[in-house]
Amino acid sequence: MRLSTLLTSASSLFLATLVLAEGPSDVIDLTPANFKSVVSSEKLILVEFFAPWCGHCKALAPHYEEAATALKEKDVKLAKVNCVDEPDLCQAHGVQGYPTLKVFRDGEPADYTGPRKTDGIISYMIKQSLPAVSEVTVANFDEFKKADKIVAIAYLSSPSDAPAAEFQATAEKHRDDYLFGQSTDSALIEAAGLSAPTIVLYRAFDDPVSVYPYPALSATVEEIENWIKELSVPTLAEVNAENYMVYAQSGKPLAYLFLDPTSENKDEEIERVRVVALEHKAKINFVWIDAIKFGDHAKALNLVEATWPSFVIQDLEKQLKYPLEQTTELTADAIKEWVESFVAGTLQATLKSQAIPESQDEAVYNLVGKEFDQVVFQDDKDVFVEFYASWCGHCKRLKPIWDTLGEHYAAVKDRVIIAKIDAPENDLPPSVPFRVAGFPTLKFKPAGTKDWIDYDGDRSLESLIAFVDEHAKNSLEAPAKNESTPPQPPIEFHEQTHDEL
Structure with missing residues (x-):
């Protein structure tokens, strides 16, 4: 058929x-x-x-x-x-x-x-419903190349010629992602102005036809899939819940243009960014997003004012945010300068943080982003941190147990810090080698190191105490009650300063 x-x-x-x-x-x-x-x-x-x-x-x-x-x-x-x-x-x-x-x-x-x-x-x-690789001829070529947003076709002299096997393996691996075809129709190959073997990618966006730029004869699965993956992301398109994972899985930073889609200047605003995107798309993915519908996402990226259009770059791997100052006129030159500074590594991320508490009166230390490094990375302190969210039910159930854990080690809090931080309200600094994906997340930093140990046991008080006792480097023996301990001067923490963005 x-x-x-x-x-x-x-x-x-x-x-x-x-x-x-x-x-x-x-x-x-x-x-x-x-x-x-x-x-x-x-x-x-x-x-x-x-x-x-x-x-x-x-x-x-x-x-x-x-x-x-x-x-x-x-x-x-x-x-x-x-x-x-x-x-x-x-x-x-x-x-x-x-x-x-x-x-x-x-x-x-x-x-x-x-x-x-x-x-x-x-x-x-x-x-x-189709085989991983469909047969393409002159008769069905026009229909097939438009059948999906991304269609890859291998043109071969015979079905057994290289890179047929590698192309087939790529298709089997990515049949859910892209549409694959293969043609040995000499009339079609000649009409397309091609010579076998050649691989061509047909897209419903940007340049509609892209020819594999390397010798197809020696193409491997990894090389073919990387080439398709690179071309599968538009230079600049709208991002939403349906296609976000395409960008999240690309491994590249993501630059957002937040705009009001009803604005009469919408197309002009998009074109300003497109000019920059064309120059830097090899290193950054660019998107525009409905700022009215996704205003909360803008706030999460540290765009604090509902002022549109606005521009921000996010390092998805490190979850760092680089918002362009919203009082800056969003010209093509301003966007270009911001992107080039990011690529050069000279931009400083904007870290969201709650205010440093005026006092720490509880057994559990109330940690915020501004003082994270100073508190957690003290060489002489063992630090056990709960990363929580105020809306999280599991976190609410853990709170009385975590408070009791803090009280348990209150006598040695000069050596062991039991801390908590509201993760959605406080960005972690670049020095932290992990990102928090769920709540509550519990991590322990032993004294004398910057390494972290994940806690994955049950959340009973007994298990938490046993974990601290096992991993703490400092002595957990409390001072004798009749022992005279000289007063310790308070530790002073100074708010980190950042260049204005």
């Missing part, structure tokens, strides 16, 4: 299904009675495990319905299981949260890792 009868671009399908037709749903309802018979009989089927009360499930529902209708003509089915009505069935499939989506191929499940909007679901499932 010709590919054209199997493949229609996701965009065309999406446009055809913007309005759901009235009538019965095209999503199959699964129960214990029909689950095995339906799922096992399909070469490919997507199953959603959901709960009716789940907000994320409700948001997914119209997109899931639209995708089911669009994919029906491609003989790709979508189904769902109500986990409130069928808890045992969901538990049997390892469902721990909602919605959980799984792709079943000949009855064997795999996690769905695609988008959750209509066109993304369609695109993902079409790629799943």
Whole structure:
């Protein structure tokens, strides 16, 4: 069967299904009675495990319905299981949260890792329905190269010629990410003005055609995937929840232009940044973002004023933020100078911090970002830190235990510091070799070192005490009550100063 009868671009399908037709749903309802018979009989089927009360499930529902209708003509089915009505069935499939989506191929499940909007679901499932590498000819070439946002085609003299094996392996590895084709059609190769072997990437953005710039004959999987990965990120595009992970996984810093999408100057503002992005895209990814919708994200990146447009660079690996002063006029020259300073390593990150407490009256030291280095990296102190969030339920349950832990070591607090820091409200300085991803996070820094030890035990007081006793370098023996201890001068901490950004 010709590919054209199997493949229609996701965009065309999406446009055809913007309005759901009235009538019965095209999503199959699964129960214990029909689950095995339906799922096992399909070469490919997507199953959603959901709960009716789940907000994320409700948001997914119209997109899931639209995708089911669009994919029906491609003989790709979508189904769902109500986990409130069928808890045992969901538990049997390892469902721990909602919605959980799984792709079943000949009855064997795999996690769905695609988008959750209509066109993304369609695109993902079409790629799943095709072989890892599809055959491309003159007849289906125009359709195939536009079938997804990123399409790679290897042009070969014969199916066994290099780099066919490496290209196939790359396709197997990234079939969820990109669309891959292979052609030995001499008429197509000649019409395209190419010579075999050649690999070409077709994109729905920026330069639409990119030819592999190295000898294709010796291309390896790593080289092919790195080349595609580099070209898979637009020079400048809107970032949102659907595509954020593309940028997060790229390994590059991310430069944001926050703007009001209703502004009459929107296009002009984007073009100012695009000029700079074209020059520096090899080292930084550039995006624009809806500042009205994602105002909280702007605050998290230390853009404190609701003033748009604004510009900030984030080092995703170190979670450091470099906001351009919001009182600065956002010209192309100002943006260029800021980016070039970042690339040169001369910018200083802006660290969010709560004010240094006027006094430390509790057994647990209330740590803030401004004094993190001075307190934690004292060579003569063992330091046990809880990184918490004020809204975190687990942190609230730990608080009385952590307070008691502080009291337990109060007699030796000149040697052992039990501390806490509100992580969302205080950025960690560049000297810290880790970033906090969940709450509470507990880490211990022994005296005489800058190394950290993760605490991964249970959160009982007994276990926490045992951990400190095991890893502390200082003596934990409290002074005798009749022992005269000379008063210690207070430790003075001075607020770090930063150049104005």
